[in-house]
Amino acid sequence: MRRTVVSLFATAALGLSAPALAQGQPAAASAPAPTAEPARPQLVLALSVDQLSADLFAQYREHFTGGFARLLSGAVFPSGFQSHAATETCPGHSTILTGARPARNGIIANNWFNPAIARAEKKIYCSEDLTDPASTPGNPVVSANLLKVPTLGELMKAANPATRNVAVSAKDRAVVMMGGHKIDAGYWWKGSAFTTFKGRELTPAALRVNAATSALLAKGAPALKPPVWCGPRDRAVTIGNGTVGTFRFALPKGAKPDVLRVSPRMDGATVDLAIGLVDELKLGQGSAPDVLSVSLSANDYIGHALGTEGVEMCIQMAELDRTIGRLFAALDKRKIDYLVVLTADHGGHDAPERLREQAMPGAARADMALMPAALGAEITKRTGVAAPQGQPLIYGDGPFGDMYVNASVIGAARTRVIEELVNLTRNHPQVAAAFTAGELSATPVPTGNPQDWSIRERARASFMAERSGDVVVVLNRAITPIPVPVAGAFVATHGSVWDYDRRVPMLFWRKGMAGFEQPNPVETVDIAPTLAAAIGLKVDDGAFDGRCLDLDAGAGNSCERTK
Known part of the structure; x- marks a missing residue:
């Protein structure tokens, strides 16, 4: 039987008339009447679910009945890749709407170091303004200055200044990396409320959400009830001096804001603000297409604090499904024609204590000997080379990733330190590989x-000579780079080269499009060129590292709309 629902793209490509489709009649075999090109969407909605691995998506997709259920009726790519090695929030978000990998867009990690920088703090936060003396990695003046390429929203604004480019998240780095340098409105959670860029005022939409979250914290809220299918995950696991696996996100009266942040309610507040901005700025209702980027952070906060395989994540996934559905319903109510893409900045892995109980006996926490301070001390012991008093010999953000030699160490001494750093790490049983900057x-x-891709190629996709370390260290599979866990705060993480951190879902949906599922690998850098084609945005050759994905499930090709 002929399908009676085809995508907007397929309708135009195949030349089928609306009456013929409605009656299920075959199209004429010769000289079909020309069909007008389908209208462009009024709004591009880019959703990122922080720390939504392809594995987690596959684990829960059978239970989705809300927003994810709608997305599953569209174009489904279950094997999207954040293809680079540094699978962290900032690099991951930087690929989604730039179409460029970290090696080109400059965002090699959440934090990197410049031992030669003039300020005392050598760490650099990915979304801070280094030109502002008030900025520090711990309290940054938020800016996109370090992002070296434009985002889709910026390209759309360059083509038509009437386009509004708006971004909201619980994290400033998600806002900056998806919105870019020219954001009409950008909001993120800081401390106990949503805030915005230095020099800008909070608008009524943000003030309303802040008032609502303050009232919620003051009043409190009951625990969230887990769905029946969460039962097998409702089990306490001891980690360090505490337990995880049974928490239900009760919000005590007068609770601290972090209790709200590390819960599904953080996503709810983010979506409330997104809907408020749709109304305040009339997004999707102007003369040019707009872009709204929404990064939902609760998965990440919960995954870090409580792991990915307890009842906490099960509750979160059910609530996330409802929250995304609520956002879609709000756009539907306003009769906005939107094209949505949902993906993630990276995946994640569970705490090793629980992994060892679930057929992963080799799961372990990183050896303290791999921490930069310990490596520096051992290198000094072996070589006699030391940094100036009070300074580290080796800079790094943990027991893996980019490691940097103190700028005061030069010449043959520097060469010897790098050689010893490579020897120490490569010969450690928890290390899969270590590469010098020259090798990459x-x-x-x-x-x-x-x-x-090989491990070395994955590391190369994150490497930029002017920002990356003297040595890049890769840990073995299932080695968690948190030597000392704190239950309820930091027990599990991501950031590795392994596919549990690299592989994420990529889902596209627009009303009327024919759905399909393509299991072959694609990349998150393919999203920007795909969206550009869908809205008819002409972009220079070579602007993207990715390729356009044909969202037409039929003989047409949605990637040819700008040709």
């Missing part, structure tokens, strides 16, 4: 399917 610089930029 000499490595060609990888091509082909990202699931087939």
Whole structure:
């Protein structure tokens, strides 16, 4: 039987008339009447669910009845890849709407170091304004200055200044990396409320949500009830001096804001603000298409604090499904024609204590000997080379990733320190690989399917000579780079080169499009060129590292709309 529902793209490409489709009649075999190109969407809605691995998505997709259920009726790519090695929030968000990998867009990690920088603090936060003397990594003046390429919203504004580019998240770095340098409105959670860029005032939409969250914290809220299918995950697991696996997100009266932040209610507040901004700025209702980026952070906060396989994440996934559905319903009510993409900045892995109980006996926490301070002390012991008093010999943000030698160490001494750093890490049983900056610089930029890239190629996709470390360290699979966990605060994480951190879902939906599922690997850098084609945005050749994905499930090709 002929399908009676086809995508907007397929309708135009196949030349089928609306009456013929409605009656299920075959199209004429010759000289079909020309069909007008389908209207462009009024709004591009880019959703990022922080720490939504493809594994977590696959685990829960059978239970989705809300927003995810709608997305599953569209174009489903279950094997999207954040193809680079540094699978963290800032690099991951930087790929989604720039179409550029960290090696080109400059966002190599959440934090990196410049041992030669003039300020006392050598760490650099990915979304801070280094030109502002008031900015520090711990309390940044938020800016997109460090992002080296434009986002889709910026390209849309350049083509038509009437476009509004809006971003909201619980995290400033998600707002900056999805919105870019020219954001009409950008809000993130800081401390106990949503805030915005230095020099800007909070608008009524943000003030209303802040008032609502303050009232909620003052009043409190009961625990969230887990769905029946969460039962097998409702089990206490001891981690450090506490337990995880049974928390239900009760909000005590007068609770501290962090109790709200590390809960599904954080996503709810973020979506409340997104809906308020739709109304305040009339998004999707102007003369040019708009872009609204919404990054939902609760998955990440919960995954870090409580792990990914307890009742906490099960409750979160059910609430997330409802929250996304509520956002879609709000746009539907306003009769906005929107094209949505949902993906993630990275995946995640559970706490090793629970992994060991679930057929992963090799799961472990990183050895303290791999921490930068310990490595520096051992190198000094072996070589006699030391940094100036009060300064570290080796800078780094943890027991893996980019590591930097103190700028005061030069010449043969520097060479010897780097050699010893490589020897110490490569010979450690928890380390899969260690690469020098020279080795990565000499490595060609990888091509082909990202699931087939070598560890070195994955590291190359995150490498930028002017920002990356002297040595890049890769831990073995299932080695968690948190040597000392704190239950309820930091027990599990991401950031590795392994596919549990790299592989994420990519879902596209627009009313009327024909759904399909494509299991072959794609990349998050493919999202920007795909959206650009869907809205008819002409972009220079070479602007993206990714490719356009054909969202037409039929003989047409949605990637040809700008040609």
